[in-house]
Amino acid sequence: MVSPESNQTPKSSPTTIDQPTRLSMEGICKRFGATVALEDVNLEVRSGEVHALVGENGAGKSTLMRILSGATSPDRGSMRLDGRIFAPAHPLDARRHGIAMIYQELSLAPHLSVMENILLGMEPCYGGFIRWSQMRRRAQEALSELGLGDLPLESPVRALPPGLQQMVEIARALVTQAKVVVLDEPTSSLAQDDVAKLFRLVRRLRDRGLSVIYISHFLEEVKEISDRFTVLRDGHSVGTGLTAATPVNQIVQMMVGREVTDLYPRRARVRGEVILEVKTLSGNDKPKDVSLSLHRGEILGIAGLIGSGRTDLLRAIFGLAPVRRGEIRVGAFHGWSEPGKRWRQGVGYVSEDRKREGLAVGLSISANVTLPRLDHLGPLWFVLPKRERHAAEHWIDTLGIKCERPGQPVWTLSGGNQQKVALSRLLYADVDVLILDEPTRGIDVGSKAQIYRLIAQAAEGSPEYGARPKAILMVSSYLPELLGLCDRIGVMCRGQLVACAPVDDWTEHKLMLAATGQNIGIVNQQ
Amino acid sequence: MNESPKDNMVDLRRKERWDASFLSTLGRFTALAVVFLFFAILVEGGKFYSPRNLENILRQSAVYATASLGMTMVIIAAGIDLSIGSIIALSLVTVAWILDYHYVAQTADGQSVTVYLVRQYPVLLPWMALLVGIAVGTIAGFVNGVTIVWLRLVPFIVTLGTMGIFRGLAKGLANEKDIYPHEDTWLTQLMDPTLTSQDVHWRMWILPPGVWILIAAAVFAAVLLRYTRLGRYMYAVGSNEETARLCGVPVGRVKVVTYTLAGFFGGLAGLMQFSFIGGIGQPTSAVAYELFVIAAVVIGGGSLMGGQGSILGSVIGALIITILYMGGQQMGWPKWVQEAVIGVIIIAAVVIDRLRQQKVT
Numbered sequence: 021m022v023s024p025e026s027n028q029t030p031k032s033s034p035t036t037i038d039q040p041t042r043l044s045m046e047g048i049c050k051r052f053g054a055t056v057a058l059e060d061v062n063l064e065v066r067s068g069e070v071h072a073l074v075g076e077n078g079a080g081k082s083t084l085m086r087i088l089s090g091a092t093s094p095d096r097g098s099m100r101l102d103g104r105i106f107a108p109a110h111p112l113d114a115r116r117h118g119i120a121m122i123y124q125e126l127s128l129a130p131h132l133s134v135m136e137n138i139l140l141g142m143e144p145c146y147g148g149f150i151r152w153s154q155m156r157r158r159a160q161e162a163l164s165e166l167g168l169g170d171l172p173l174e175s176p177v178r179a180l181p182p183g184l185q186q187m188v189e190i191a192r193a194l195v196t197q198a199k200v201v202v203l204d205e206p207t208s209s210l211a212q213d214d215v216a217k218l219f220r221l222v223r224r225l226r227d228r229g230l231s232v233i234y235i236s237h238f239l240e241e242v243k244e245i246s247d248r249f250t251v252l253r254d255g256h257s258v259g260t261g262l263t264a265a266t267p268v269n270q271i272v273q274m275m276v277g278r279e280v281t282d283l284y285p286r287r288a289r290v291r292g293e294v295i296l297e298v299k300t301l302s303g304n305d306k307p308k309d310v311s312l313s314l315h316r317g318e319i320l321g322i323a324g325l326i327g328s329g330r331t332d333l334l335r336a337i338f339g340l341a342p343v344r345r346g347e348i349r350v351g352a353f354h355g356w357s358e359p360g361k362r363w364r365q366g367v368g369y370v371s372e373d374r375k376r377e378g379l380a381v382g383l384s385i386s387a388n389v390t391l392p393r394l395d396h397l398g399p400l401w402f403v404l405p406k407r408e409r410h411a412a413e414h415w416i417d418t419l420g421i422k423c424e425r426p427g428q429p430v431w432t433l434s435g436g437n438q439q440k441v442a443l444s445r446l447l448y449a450d451v452d453v454l455i456l457d458e459p460t461r462g463i464d465v466g467s468k469a470q471i472y473r474l475i476a477q478a479a480e481g482s483p484e485y486g487a488r489p490k491a492i493l494m495v496s497s498y499l500p501e502l503l504g505l506c507d508r509i510g511v512m513c514r515g516q517l518v519a520c521a522p523v524d525d526w527t528e529h530k531l532m533l534a535a536t537g538q539n540i541g542i543v544n545q546q
Numbered sequence: 547m548n549e550s551p552k553d554n555m556v557d558l559r560r561k562e563r564w565d566a567s568f569l570s571t572l573g574r575f576t577a578l579a580v581v582f583l584f585f586a587i588l589v590e591g592g593k594f595y596s597p598r599n600l601e602n603i604l605r606q607s608a609v610y611a612t613a614s615l616g617m618t619m620v621i622i623a624a625g626i627d628l629s630i631g632s633i634i635a636l637s638l639v640t641v642a643w644i645l646d647y648h649y650v651a652q653t654a655d656g657q658s659v660t661v662y663l664v665r666q667y668p669v670l671l672p673w674m675a676l677l678v679g680i681a682v683g684t685i686a687g688f689v690n691g692v693t694i695v696w697l698r699l700v701p702f703i704v705t706l707g708t709m710g711i712f713r714g715l716a717k718g719l720a721n722e723k724d725i726y727p728h729e730d731t732w733l734t735q736l737m738d739p740t741l742t743s744q745d746v747h748w749r750m751w752i753l754p755p756g757v758w759i760l761i762a763a764a765v766f767a768a769v770l771l772r773y774t775r776l777g778r779y780m781y782a783v784g785s786n787e788e789t790a791r792l793c794g795v796p797v798g799r800v801k802v803v804t805y806t807l808a809g810f811f812g813g814l815a816g817l818m819q820f821s822f823i824g825g826i827g828q829p830t831s832a833v834a835y836e837l838f839v840i841a842a843v844v845i846g847g848g849s850l851m852g853g854q855g856s857i858l859g860s861v862i863g864a865l866i867i868t869i870l871y872m873g874g875q876q877m878g879w880p881k882w883v884q885e886a887v888i889g890v891i892i893i894a895a896v897v898i899d900r901l902r903q904q905k906v907t
Contacts, residue, residue: 340792358794359791359792359793359794360794360795360796361794362794363793363794369792371788376786376788377786377788377792378789378792379789380781380782380785380789380790380853382785382786382853382854383781383782383853387778387781387782388789390778391778391789391790391793391795392793392794394775394778395775398773401774401775402773403773403775403777403778405773445793
């Protein structure tokens with residue numbers, strides 16, 4: 021990742037410290053309904069510095085940046101840009117003031133040419149007609165300044181590789197006279213030499229006196245590129261400092277240091293036979309050569325950063341994503357199966373994205389619960405609404421789903437109750453293997469505790485949820501939850517399962533190190 | 547769980563039936579009544595509510611309503627079928643072509659005579675025409691479905707294309723002329739007026755046979771949507787295709803079956819249209835019917851985003867459209883006013899629906 025050449029360049033110019041403040045965000049608070057996204061967050065960025073913003077998934081980085089970009093407004097707190105009060109009404113307003121956002125998902129118009137993209141929205145015009153010669157000149161200037169003078173101006177952006185597309189976006193920031201450039205996970209889709217190129221570019225921006233806010237999970241990148249850093253944790257800013265003077269360990273400590281609460285029911289569980297076995301499984305891109313085995317009565321957690329291939333692994337197992345190599349065995353069944361067959365083999369899946377994929381939110385609770393298994397709700401091909409309602413009522417009662425009636429559309433429920441509907445689908449279908457992707461994302465603490473109890477009960481097996489213990493494969497970004505709930509935890513990094521060990525061998529610190537690609541001496545143990 | 551919340555739930559469940567589906571159906575019936583009363587009062591001399599006119603309304607709307615049954619399913623599954631008018635025409639021309647089938651034969655003394663198949667098989671041939679007509683519609687729907695699923699194309703584009711293809715086939719089969727079958731058969735009488743008929747036996751039907759067919763087909767469609775696995779799958783695919791796939795619903799197959807059923811009901815509607823226009827195989831018949839049919843479904847509560855719609859609603863929608871159309875004619879409104887009014891009603895229906903739903907939440 022780190023090229024020797026770039027290692028030797030000074031990490032920060034000594035003058036950085038004395039630079040005037042470019043942007044300050046003070047006491048920012050933001051709530052979404054009952055959840056607190058940001059609480060009293062401070063961020064101060066100087067001109068001519070690269071400022072890293074780090075934190076776990078869900079720590080509030082994106083919300084903070086959405087506020088900066090004018091996409092949403094803070095409930096409290098203030099922002100200053102170059103000493104003046106800065107309160108963007110909408111994203112365009114923020115752009116006019118010199119805030120340039122470069123997101124993970126590129127925001128280019130793929131069919132337009134490179135120069136059209138660079139000058140999009142500010143084309144040099146003369147009486148309504150575009151002045152192409154001037155457009156070409158200005159685009160060329162911006163690209164040359166970035167050392168990309170050889171980029172073809174006329175070719176459509178979609179013809180470029182992702183790395184170069186990102187450069188085009190940065191060139192656009194330059195043309196718009198940006199003062200603050202925000203790079204959100206810029207390297208997640210880049211190959212290694214593109215990363216080195218990007219870093220050179222970022223340094224060039226810095227040397228021109230721009231402020232760069234650099235968001236990344238990869239701490240080694242943060243170490244290499246940034247001058248200072250700020251850590252967010254659970255919506256609070258917990259620390260800021262000089263990157264060169266702070267060891268990685270200390271940054272990780274800031275990222276994860278929270279009190280462990282007693283949310284997690286933990287009882288001794290009996291590990292039964294192997295029920296799901298995956299051998300050297302590879303998808304189109306991710307996962308890469310993942311092997312694992314899951315026993316009845318066991319909760320196996322998968323940690324890893326977003327984009328590490330966790331979800332892709334689950335989807336490949338469940339048949340929602342293609343498989344290129346490797347073996348999957350579920351009970352007596354070998355090979356890849358489509359989701360319909362997986363349900364019949366006794367495997368169920370809860371999606372990480374409730375609204376887009378997990379639930380048909382326009383349909384009723386009962387329709388959502390019973391969808392994977394309608395065959396015993398009536399004779400032949402019939403589905404009797406009465407039986408369907410009874411089935412749904414049973415799970416509404418046992419899971420304590422707060423609702424008025426089974427026929428109520430799912431979108432009227434709170435997030436926690438929606439998630440219970442998604443989970444009850446697996447219990448209703450009476451599957452043996454529960455594949456859960458972020459089962460507690462975006463729900464309140466009370467519902468989380470209930471869902472933990474449910475998962476634990478399913479693993480232990482109780483008459484209430486079907487007598488036999490079930491096997492659970494669970495992905496989560498929330499490390500305390502994995503440590504509290506799982507029997508074993510595996511960590512994924514860049515598509516591979518880099519470490520898998522009993523939960524007692526893990527700490528949040530170690531999980532974070534493994535997920536960010538550090539070697540921690542834990543290997544795969546089955 | 548103790549008893550009281552459960553009792554509470556039973557109460558709410560009763561209330562649910564009361565407010566959700568009942569109220570919206572009641573609203574649609576009210577709209578139907580209002581539109582009907584409007585013309586009943588304004589059209590001079592009570593002509594609008596004469597038995598003859600009422601029968602005409604039923605006969606005309608039966609064609610729209612039958613086609614709207616399949617369209618309801620397609621729209622519930624978040625699709626659209628623009629080719630339905632052409633499917634009606636294709637099926638209608640097929641029926642006429644079979645009834646008109648003749649060839650020239652040589653008699654023993656060397657004279658050539660035209661042999662009409664319908665004379666040889668007066669009972670069998672109409673049945674064949676009926677079955678083949680419906681089969682042609684069904685196959686057309688199957689072609690729509692398969693093209694959409696296999697080629698992964700947008701339903702709008704595919705059915706826009708097949709709208710032209712099926713219309714072209716209909717015209718080709720008819721040689722771009724109207725087919726006048728040699729003899730009238732019982733198929734021609736399918737939509738004949740009954741109560742206002744001179745024939746006592748015919749009067750015992752009470753409603754034209756075509757309307758009875760519509761009623762049977764509507765019951766079939768409603769049961770399919772509400773009480774079968776396929777119906778559940780249609781709602782699931784339309785509400786959220788990703789969820790349906792995750793839950794193991796064979797999404798592609800469900801779509802193919804849905805469009806095939808739309809073709810089946812289109813074929814049935816073609817049969818009725820054949821009889822309604824007097825037993826003529828007119829390849830230019832049913833032009834722009836897709837718009838009336840889609841409008842009927844939307845007025846009936848169908849959402850083009852999928853996951854919503856009801857058979858009863860669509861049938862009421864078809865009646866409302868027909869009343870507006872015929873009422874406008876009898877009021878002597880110019881054609882452009884009729885068309886504009888129908889347009890306004892469609893938009894108003896959707897707006898009212900949205901307002902109503904916002905109030906419920």
